[in-house]
Structures are given as C-alpha cells and as structure tokens.
Amino acid sequence: MISGLDGVTGTDAKRLVTPGIAAANGVDPSFEAVFARIAATARDTMKAGEAAAISGVKGDASVQEVVRAMMTAEQQLRAAIAVRDRVVAAYQEVSRMQI
Amino acid sequence: MSADPLAMVSRIAGAGLEAQSYRLRVVSENIANAQSTGGTEGADPYRRKTVVFGAELDRELGALTVEVKRTAVDDTPFTVEYDPGHPAANAQGEVKMPNVNLLVEMADMREANLSYEANLQMMKRARSMVSMTIDLLRSGS
Numbered sequence: 001m002i003s004g005l006d007g008v009t010g011t012d013a014k015r016l017v018t019p020g021i022a023a024a025n026g027v028d029p030s031f032e033a034v035f036a037r038i039a040a041t042a043r044d045t046m047k048a049g050e051a052a053a054i055s056g057v058k059g060d061a062s063v064q065e066v067v068r069a070m071m072t073a074e075q076q077l078r079a080a081i082a083v084r085d086r087v088v089a090a091y092q093e094v095s096r097m098q099i
Numbered sequence: 100m101s102a103d104p105l106a107m108v109s110r111i112a113g114a115g116l117e118a119q120s121y122r123l124r125v126v127s128e129n130i131a132n133a134q135s136t137g138g139t140e141g142a143d144p145y146r147r148k149t150v151v152f153g154a155e156l157d158r159e160l161g162a163l164t165v166e167v168k169r170t171a172v173d174d175t176p177f178t179v180e181y182d183p184g185h186p187a188a189n190a191q192g193e194v195k196m197p198n199v200n201l202l203v204e205m206a207d208m209r210e211a212n213l214s215y216e217a218n219l220q221m222m223k224r225a226r227s228m229v230s231m232t233i234d235l236l237r238s239g240s
Contacts, residue, residue, distance in 0.1 A: 064116040068109055068222075075229050082236040 035087065042080040049073025107162050108225035114157075114164035115218035121167050122150045122211040126204050133199040137187040144187070145197040147173035173198055 027033070052069030055061040125148050135145035148170050155166035175198045183192030 062117060062120070064113050064120065068113040071109065071222075071226060072106065075226070075233070078230070079233050079236075082233050086236060 031087075035083070038080055038083055042076045045076040046073045105225045105229050107160055109222050110157070110160055111162055111164050112218045112221040112225070114155075114166065115221070116215060118152055118165045118167055119211050119215040119218065122152075123208065123215075125150050125170060126208045126211060129199050130201065130204050133197055133201060133204075135197055136185065136194055140187065141189040142187050142195075144177060144195050145199070147175070147197065147199045149173055 049069045052066045056066035132145040151168040153168040154163040157164045177195040179193045182194045185194045188194045
C-alpha cells in the first residue's frame with residue numbers, strides 16, 4: 001500500500017489504490033466505492049436482521065432464525081465499524097504527516 | 100453462492116436447530132398423547148409419530164442442510180388393557196392403548212436435546228471465529 005502513497009500529491013483518492021487490485025474483477029477499486037459497498041452490505045444485513053426480529057416478535061419466525069439473522073447483522077456491523085476505524089485512523093495518520 | 104464458509108456454518112447449524120426443535124415437538128406430542136385412546140368402540144388410539152430427517156441441498160447456500168423429510172408413524176402393535184367401562188372398549192372389554200413407550204420417548208428427547216446442543220456449539224464456534232478475525236482488524240492498529 002505504501003507505493004500507492006505516491007498518489008497523495010493529487011487530490012484524487014482513486015490514485016491511492018495500488019494497481020494490483022485495480023479493476024481486476026470489474027469493480028471500482030476506489031476507496032469510496034469499496035467503502036460504499038461495505039456500507040451497503042452492512043445495511044442490507046442489518047435490515048434483514050431487523051425484519052427477522054420483527055417477524056420473531058409477531059411469531060412468524062422461529063427463535064433460531066431470529067437469533068441467526070441478528071448474529072449475522074451484528075457481525076456485519078462489527079466488521080464495518082472495524083473497517084471504518086482503520087480508515088479513519090489512516091486518514092488521521094496522513095493528516096498528521098509532517099510537511 | 101455464499102462464499103463465506105463461516106456464514107454457511109451458522110446457516111447449516113441453524114437448519115439443524117430447526118430440525119431438532121421439530122423432533123422435540125413430535126416427542127412432546129407423543130408424550131402428551133400417551134393415554135389418548137379412541138372415542139368409539141374398537142377405535143384405534145393415538146399412533147406414535149416419528150421424524151424422518153434427510154439431507155437437503157440448499158441451492159442458495161451450495162451446501163447440504165438437514166431437513167425434516169416427513170413425519171412417519173410407528174407401526175408397532177398397540178397394547179391392550181382390560182377396561183370394560185371405557186367408551187373405546189370392544190366386545191371383550193379390551194381397550195387399545197397408544198403404542199407410546201415413555202422410556203423410548205425420553206431417550207429420543209435426550210438425543211434431540213444433545214443434537215440441539217451440538218448444533219448450538221457449532222454456531223457458537225463459528226461466531227467466535229468470525230469475531231476473532233474481525234478483532235484482528237481492530238486491535239492490530
């Protein structure tokens with residue numbers, strides 16, 4: 001990732017991404033796109049967990065199904081938060097850099 | 100379809116939990132109806148139910164999960180009790196009692212319970228493995 005820091009002189013965040021993972025599988029490798037995808041997946045999973053919880057309260061879904069959906073949502077959220085923390089830390093690291 | 104094996108584990112174990120709870124449901128049905136006789140003369144009493152499990156390919160998941168295939172009935176003959184005053188008694192005064200053996204039901208219940216726990220442990224283990232991996236991202240700052 002260090003080699004990608006050459007791109008810091010530009011303002012385009014896309015240039016920060018190392019070429020190795022760039023567009024290899026046709027997905028936008030820019031930071032915003034990756035983070036947006038993570039956030040979207042997390043949101044969908046949480047919505048599914050919430051829907052399962054509601055149907056569990058209504059009595060439509062079994063306890064096992066509710067617990068499983070909630071657990072998946074929780075893990076997804078934890079992963080998203082961990083990624084966010086790392087990203088924020090990286091940005092702070094860059095902003096603290098001596099010029 | 101799903102690429103994450105640990106996510107698959109929790110789904111597979113979830114199917115196991117469902118199957119074992121269904122089995123416990125059938126056991127409770129058997130125990131509750133252990134004295135259910137017929138209502139008319141010579142009528143058959145409650146017949147013990149059994150559960151048939153089978154592996155089912157979950158196409159969305161790409162893995163074999165357990166599923167309750169059907170509930171079968173136990174064909175063992177009914178026990179006969181002498182009770183001439185009973186509405187289900189035949190001309191000889193014999194009443195057919197359900198073929199439910201409480202000892203067998205208890206054993207089945209314990210087995211369902213143990214299988215449930217095993218599936219639950221599987222789920223717990225997968226969960227803790229995922230958490231450990233996420234924590235790697237967290238504390239490794």
